[in-house]
Amino acid sequence: MRPGRTTPFALLGMLRLGPQSGYALRRELSAAAGLFWSESYGQIYPGLRELTRRGWAKRRVERGAGGGPRGRVRHRYEMTPKGARALQAWLALPPRRSAPRDELLLKLYLGDRDTVDAPSGWVRRLLLEETDRLRQVRRMMEILPRGTHAHRSLRHWLMALEFVERQSEASVAWCQRTLSTLELMQEANARRRTALQRRSPME
Amino acid sequence: MRPGRTTPFALLGMLRLGPQSGYALRRELSAAAGLFWSESYGQIYPGLRELTRRGWAKRRVERGAGGGPRGRVRHRYEMTPKGARALQAWLALPPRRSAPRDELLLKLYLGDRDTVDAPSGWVRRLLLEETDRLRQVRRMMEILPRGTHAHRSLRHWLMALEFVERQSEASVAWCQRTLSTLELMQEANARRRTALQRRSPME
DNA sequence: CGACTGATCTATCTGTCAGATATATACTCC
DNA sequence: GGAGTATATATCTGACAGATAGATCAGTCG
Structure with a gap:
């Protein structure tokens, strides 16, 4: 099987706990599963883009607490029903072992x-x-x-x-x-x- | 620290046992250390090229057993004294842990x-x-x-x-x-x- | 001999990933 | 109000896994 392509699913899996920003997603994943799974920073945003592209997550753009026109833009991602099905299908697939490299x-x-x-x-x-x-x-x-x-x-x-x-x-x-x-x-x-x-x- | 760059050194390390072809190098490495280290096929030849480029190994081109002009070309690599020093220096460096990913x-x-x-x-x-x-x-x-x-x-x-x-x-x-x-x-x-x-x- | 088979050997290509870095806003404590 | 830290989005480089391609050589069987 080809390498990986696990990052989007890991993100999707974390979205089951509720809508989150990319940053929060990574933080939660690291806190909960960091002892056996680590996500690379560089994969988060490409991964989220893929989720929206496939219709597995919806991206909501929100304004910062300031409320003004110059408030910070926040992106909150939310899993779609299609995304839930994709996650279930992926979870049923046998996990791949990584090659030993110590x-x-x-x-x-x-x-x-x-x-x-x-x-x-x-x-x-x-x-x-x-x-x-x-x-x-x-x-x-x-x-x-x-x-x-x-x-x-x-x-x-x-x-x-x-x-x-x-x-x-x-x-x-x-x-x-x-x-x-x-x-x-x-x-x-x-x-x-x-x-x-x-x-x-x-x- | 940046990702890897261990492949050339692993190859260099195997060359200490004597001159070898890329194919044999990979076979020996897999037989001896395959339980805790695996090399990707795709890295062998770029790795060997780097070794010759840096002057850490010499590449000898040999003709196949046939001896004729159409015999198969074999490449045998041999470690240079400079390569031996580079290997020692690398071996003294602390090893990097890979991120957990199960x-x-x-x-x-x-x-x-x-x-x-x-x-x-x-x-x-x-x-x-x-x-x-x-x-x-x-x-x-x-x-x-x-x-x-x-x-x-x-x-x-x-x-x-x-x-x-x-x-x-x-x-x-x-x-x-x-x-x-x-x-x-x-x-x-x-x-x-x-x-x-x-x-x-x-x- | 000639066709087939499997092992040997050199090599490339694609996509994934790790780690570093850039940049900017918001909050908090002094 | 300023310093320091947390939040947040994002990109870039190079290493790497796994698949694949293609060629030569050794052995076998008809």
Whole structure:
């Protein structure tokens, strides 16, 4: 299947919660699904244009609060019945997996003994990031059931978050184990270098 | 940071094992690192062109086995010392994380009670894929130490594979748990529909 | 030998996307 | 009233995925 074309549907999906501006759409999507889905800024407005072009959303132009002729122009998008059907059809389609592309792992694989010191810093950073991510997702999972969030199915949302939780847990565990391995390798490397230096001293 | 520009370095990294054709480069990369890194076909030749343009690789044109003037032209690329330095510099740079983009999770989040039946099929498919992936990575981790693979650092390679292993384990566990939850929801849904039908029968 | 088949190999094209950037208005706190 | 921040619309560049094209080579079967 051809690449993507998911952005318009993600936007459409967010419109189910009610009419929104492009900016708000992105903000809401990021707040609700940012842990497993991210939209690029550059795709929002082309995406919204496509929605109106296909008749899946209606664009309402409003004047800013000032009310005067120089008030800011705001665009509010609203899903049409046709758009609702298109969304349902897309939701029924099997999701596409993205190709694996992890630059950290690639660099680990391509590296060698001489590059052994840098990775531990990256792994430490990843450990911090994943720990934070884990905290975030657990907080969301706890808060969500109590909140009055407008959503369609809390249980599906929690499933998605649980996936993130498990992935992050696995990442954290890997980071910890890998860090200790890397430290052992660094020590061995340091000993090796010292030994070489003794055999052929610089001075 | 700007998008990628990792393809040329991935190719350069593979050239450390010796001169290769573009086709072989991609094959080797996929065999060794395909579980955590994938290269697009469309990037190979532009990438190789960039390597020669920058003086990081030399391109040797060879004739096919036929030897005649009509034999197939083969291009073999070889890393230059300048290329080796460029690779080292790139390897020392911190890796960039890709933005999360999981279409399955997005669809789960955007779906509702009426769309509840489709996801279980997707999750079942994911379970099969991840189980297979897990088998693959474990097999590689077992075979690698015995093999005579040309590589720079077996331990780094194994680290990368261990990451994949942990991620896949987490995915499998999530699939199993999610499948049972979805089945419960489907049953509840079926009961709800039957109840509705009883209250307002079609006939 | 010649036709067929599948693997090897080089290469291009299209559309999607990430990330940066530009620009301007509205609100808020001091 | 000024500074700083949030809201908002929008464009541009280059990287990238996936599909496709087209050619050559090796093996097989009749």
